[in-house]
Amino acid sequence: MIPVVGYKGHQIAVLGLGRSGLATARALREGGAIPICWDDNPAARAAAEDEGFAIKELAKQGAFEGITSLIVSPGIPHLYPTPNPVVKAALAAGVAVDNDIGLFFRSFATRDWDKFDTLPKVVAVTGSNGKSTTSALIHHVLEAANRPCQLAGNIGRGVLDIDPAIDGEVVVLELSSYQTDLARSLTPDIAVFTNLSPDHLDRHAGMGGYFAAKRRLFAEGGPDRAVIGIDEDEGLYLANQLSEGLADDRVIRMSVDQKLTGPGWQVFAKKGFLSEYRKGKQVGSIDLRSVKGLPGVHNHQNACAAYAVCRALGLAPRVIEQAFHSFAGLPHRSQIIAEAGGVTYVNDSKATNVDAAAKALGAFKKIRWICGGLQKDGGLEAVQAATGEVVKAYVIGREAATFAMQLGGVEAEVCTDMETAVAKAVAEAQEGETVLLAPAAASFDQYDSFEKRGDHFAELVKAQLS
Template identity: 40%
Template structure:
C-alpha cells in the first residue's frame, strides 16, 4: 500500500468505510497515524481494518455517542497505532490533523462541514499527494471532466503499460490508490478525478492535468454551474509552473478555462473524425483518443508506441459495450451514460435504436440527445424519470413507459427487428433502482440472457 512517514503521530478521523475509506484507514495506520473511523453501516466498522490485528480498537460500538473524547491509542509493539471506532460528529475534533471523507459525502450539506470547524476536510487523493515525497521518482496524470474520464484514464494507462512503463490507475476508477503498491522509479500514476475528489484535495501537483469537457452535472452539490466548473478548474491551480495542461475545447466553459492558462495544449475534435482504434469509434471517443495521445506525448512516448497502444485498447464495461446478439438484434450496454451529454454519442453511433433510458434524472431535459433522435425507432422509459422523459420524447418518437429495466428489455425484444440495436443508455443516475451504474449494467445483461 501507499503510505507516508509524515503521518506518524498525527490524528485523523475517517468518515465512510467503503473501499476508499477502508484503504485510507489501513494506509494511515501503516504510516503511524492515530485513526478514529466511522461508518453508519455497522458491518463496515470491522476489526479487520486493523493491520494484522494490531491495536486495541477501544470504543467500537454501534452507538454514535459512545465516545465523547476517544482515548489516545497507544503504540503497539509493531509500531502501528490502535484504531478507534467513533462517530466524528460526536467527538471534539480539535487537534485532529484532518477529517478524511468519502467523495460520496455531500460536504455542502453534511453536518461534518460545520462540526470540523478548523480541521481540514480532505479525501484519499489529498493523502496520496502528501505521500508522494516518500515514493520513488514518478509522475502523476490527473484527468477530470464531466464525460469520458474513465475511458481516457483507462486508455492512457493501457498505452503506458503496453509500452513497458510501470503505471497504476486509480482515483475514481479501479482500486483505491492508497491500496495499491508503490510504483518503481519512472512509474506513472494515472488518476481519474471527479469534482468531488478535487474538492477534497489541496496539494495534488499533477505533472499532466487534463480537462475533457464541462457540461451541467452534479449540480445538487454546488451553488450553480459556475461553481461546478470552478471545482474542475482547481486541478490546474494546484499545478507547479511548467507542468502540462491539456484541455478539450469542445465546450465554451472548458475553452474559457484554457484561455486563462499559458502553454495549454488544446484538444479540438476535427469534423468527420474517424475511429482511432477498434474500441474508439464516435466523436466522443475521438476526443478521448486525441487527449490520450497528447498526454502520452507529454510523457515522452513516440508516435509508433502510442499508435500500437490505441490499436490494442478494448472498451471498458458499461460503455457502449456489446452484450449479445439475440435473434439478429444487438444489445448494447451503455449504463455509464448517466447524463444526457454522455448518452448523445451512443444515439449517433447506431441506426434503428430501441432506446432504454431513465432513472434518477440529473436534468429536466434531453436536449443534448436531440441530434440522435432520428435514429430511435422507439424509446422505453424506466425509473423515477419515466413519466417526465416519456412526455419529453413523445413529440419526436414512439415511446412507452416500461417502469423497470426488465420490462423495458422484454418490450424492446418483442418489437425489435433483425439488424436493430437495443441500447441501454439511460441519461440518468441509477440510484433510484440500483446501487450504481455497474449493477444496472449487470441487470441489463441478465435480462438479455433471459431472452435466449
C-alpha cells in the same frame, strides 16, 4: 500501499468507512498516524473495529479535541446542498479538512526516488464524461508500450491502495469533482480536462461550483502539461488561463468539433480521423473508424485526450495507434455485449446524464433506445437533438411516464422495468438496428449502481437470445 507522511503520532479523524475510507485509515496507520474513525453505518463501523481502528462519533460536542485533521470520503457532501455536521464541526474547531487525494499527493514521492533514473509521473484525468475510458485507455497504451504503470482513483484501486512507485512508472488517476474539490494537495505532472456538462449540481451548488471543483486540479495543481478539451466555453476559458498564448505548448488543446491549427500543440478528431498538429504542421494521425473499442464521437474525444497524454509522455504515434486497436473498452460504456440476427446490443449504463446519453446516441444507427431512471436537474432538452437515429424508446424507472412525455417527436413506450423493456426491444429489433441502453438518468430509483443496472441489462439480453 502508500503510507501517509507528515502525521506520525497525530490523531487523524476519518469520516466515511467505505472502500476509500478504510484504505485511508490503513495508510494513515502505516505512516504512524492514529486514525479515529466514524461512519453512520453500523456495519461499516464494525468492519473498521475488526481491523483495530478506534471508533468515535465525530458529531458530538468536543469530538475534535486533540484531532489534527479530518479526512472526508469523496461520497460525503461537505458544503452543499447543506453543510455536513461533522465537517462543519471540524471547520469550527479549526481542524484542517482534506481527502485521500490530498494525502496521496503529499505522500507519493519518497527519498527512494533519488535512486531512480527516471522519476515517476502522475497523470490525473477529470471532466464530466469520458474520464474513465480516457484513464483506462492511457493505462492500456502504457501497458502495451511496456511502460510500468498503475491505474487508480475513481477507477481501479484506491489512490492509497496502490504500490509504491518504481523507476519510470506512470500512475494514471481518474478524479471526479468529488475528489478534486476538497484535496489540499493536487500536483499531477499531466492533467486532463475532457469536457463539462451539467452533473452533480446539487453537490456543487450549480454549474459554477461544479466547474470550480474541476478547475482546482489545474489552478491548485500547476501541472507541467495540461490537456484541455475546448469544445465547451469552460474548457476554452481554462486553456486560456493556463497558457501564455497559442504557441505555449504546455497546454495541449483538443477538440472533436473543429480543426485546430496554429503555432501550439493541438489534437483533434474530425470524421473519424485523429490529427496531431505542432507549430502549424501535422505530425501524427490515426484512423479511428476501425478501432472497435472506441465507437462514436465521444470516444474519439477520449482517444484524443489519451493520445495527447501518451505523446506528452514520449510515445510514438504508431505505438499509440497499435495499442488503440487492442483496447476492448470498459464495461457499461458503449460496451457491445451481443450481436445476433444482424442486431447489435450495447450497454452504456454509465450514460447517467443527458450529455453522455446524447453522445451514445450519436455513435450508432437505427437505435432502439432503453432509457429512463432517476432524472437529474436540467430536463431532457439536451438529449432531444441527438434522437434522430432513434426508432423507438423503451422507458424504464419509477417515473417512466413523466420521462417519456419529455421525449417529444420520439415514439416511446412506457415499460417501467428493465425486463419489459429488453423483452420488447429484442422482439421488435430488425436487422441492422442497435438496441442501446443509455439511460440519461441515474440508477438509484431501481438499482444500487449503474454497474448493476448494466449487468441486469446484459443478463436479460443474453437470456432473450439464448
